[in-house]
Amino acid sequence: MPDAKTTLTRTELFDLVWSKPATKVAADYGVSSVAVAKACRRLDVPTPPRGYWTQLAHGKVIPRPTLGSRKPGERESTSLGEGAKISKSAEIDSTVTVDNTPAPEKPHPIVQKTRAAFRGGAKDSRYGTLYGKRDIPHLRVSVTPDTFERAIEILNRLAWMLERNGFVLEEPKEGSESVQPIFVATKTKIDFSVQEVVERYERELTAEEKKQSWTWDRWRYRPTGRLKIVLAEYEPQGARKSWSDGKVQKLDEKLTEIVEGFIICAQGKHAAHLKWEAQRQQWAEEARRREEAERQRQEEEKRRNLFRESALRWREANLMREFRAACEAKLRGQKADGTLTADEEAWLLWADSVVDRNDPLKGSLLERSLTEWVTSRRQCNS
Missing domain, CATH: 1.10.287 (Helix Hairpins)
Known part of the structure; x- marks a missing residue:
């Protein structure tokens, strides 16, 4: 059975990444999709463009490129686990496999509470996004009424996937209305939100305002209908922490990759915490010796x-x-x-x-x- 240490030639890797999505290749070999992308870059192997698998599923024929030759002395083989690192600052396990079994049709309890928290809620006067009620625990959402139902649908699928992949979604015991997933293996909380992309544009200024060097209300904001999921975490550095609707691939189609990002973030944040604790103990020991x-x-x-x-x-x-x-x-x-x-x-x-x-x-x-x-x-x- 193949694993992260299995050696692949350029031709084998090329055939592999053009036969199935990178997430499935990663699951087969016990690595992350990031590790697959890095292996392709190491061997100069072209990969399918964004939206390739969606278009293929809809019957669109997209020609496969040819695998060019390499210069003499350049590498012709690698393993998917070679040099796999997610964080620049924390040593974590980069082999992430996501259980992407279809989510149940029933609403997730936390998502139900989130829907209730935003039902009839006030709107931000500048951005037009909804406010959640503080007395009802809910997931962090910042969208307009037009995209709210789609955001809820995405959150429902994401919540079930997170729970199948080692997270738990619990109501806070006290002090905060925001619900955040906790990675059970390390007891690490991940701060995330679903947001609607809002564009800023300049309103038409009067002749008098154009003469001024600064106008306090010159900017206006309009919602775009595009959603994004953002992890508001610093660690691990270098890891992806936001995903948004693209021209071809929508946020709904990226949930496996997003859950992988949640796991990587939880591992990296925990590793950084352990590193900080070790440093703090070292400083305490040095202070004691002084x-x-x-x-x-x-x-x-x-x-x-x-x-x-x-x-x-x-x-x-x-x-x-x-x-x-x-x-x-x-x-x-x-x-x-x-x-x-x-x-x-x-x-x-x-x-x-x-x-x-x-x-x-x-x-x-x-x-x-x-x-x-x-x-x-x-x-x-x-």
């Missing part, structure tokens, strides 16, 4: 200051001890028998206590300094 390094620096500075204070006090205690001895010698030298009075002995005892209190080797300062150093070293090693 904080720990700063804490250790402050602790080391505190220990150095304590050691320096001890050294200064030790030097002062030795100076005081020498001075105390000199005082005692002076007092004894003033007496013929070298004896001291009771007051003099008491004063010398007081002087001894002052020296002892100031001497780090006799007080608790040395023990405190040693204890803090040992504790800090154990914390660093743990």
Whole structure:
């Protein structure tokens, strides 16, 4: 059975893409239609023009081009999965297969609510598009009354297809009237809307207005009847996020490709989220390390200051001890028998206590300094 790694020659690839739509080729080989298009570009294989399969289904005969030869040394084969990447910034699985089984005829519950939300709703004064009622959860729609029913029909088919391909459409629990599909595999919500293309044109200006450099209401807007589906998501970069009615192929005929885009977008958005979370955790770890390094620096500075204070006090205690001895010698030298009075002995005892209190080797300062150093070293090693 063919898969993304199956090697195809130019001739085989040419026959393949002209025998069935790219979406079906992609499903057979377990890749996306984007990967099929890239393979054709790699081997310079011409592909069917837009609307080819629709015209063929209506009996129109469109001649197939010939497959030209390549220059010597250029590639003659590839696999559809080669280098398949959807996002420029997120690594995701680009092999997307869409279940395009026909949608049920019955209305989807969320689409029913959407219809009710816009029934009798107000219109935008500038664009003529309908407003949905805020008290009824609904899908995001921005169309005129003339295209509303077609938009609902497209949404109904899209909603059933999304649910068959891993999405769920649920009413928001609180805070928002907009319903958005959630990709169950990654719990990723996709923000999308169905819109009617509105053209802007310049109204006819008066002679006086033409003399002015700026006119505030010079533009008018008219609906075109063309619908488009837009994914309002940034990730994955480089992936397609909008589809619209074409001259030949209408939006209704692109639903398989659109659902594929939803899946790719959900995968890419989730991958980007994981990448961001990993980056955030890395930044948090780097911040923690900086904080720990700063804490250790402050602790080391505190220990150095304590050691320096001890050294200064030790030097002062030795100076005081020498001075105390000199005082005692002076007092004894003033007496013929070298004896001291009771007051003099008491004063010398007081002087001894002052020296002892100031001497780090006799007080608790040395023990405190040693204890803090040992504790800090154990914390660093743990």
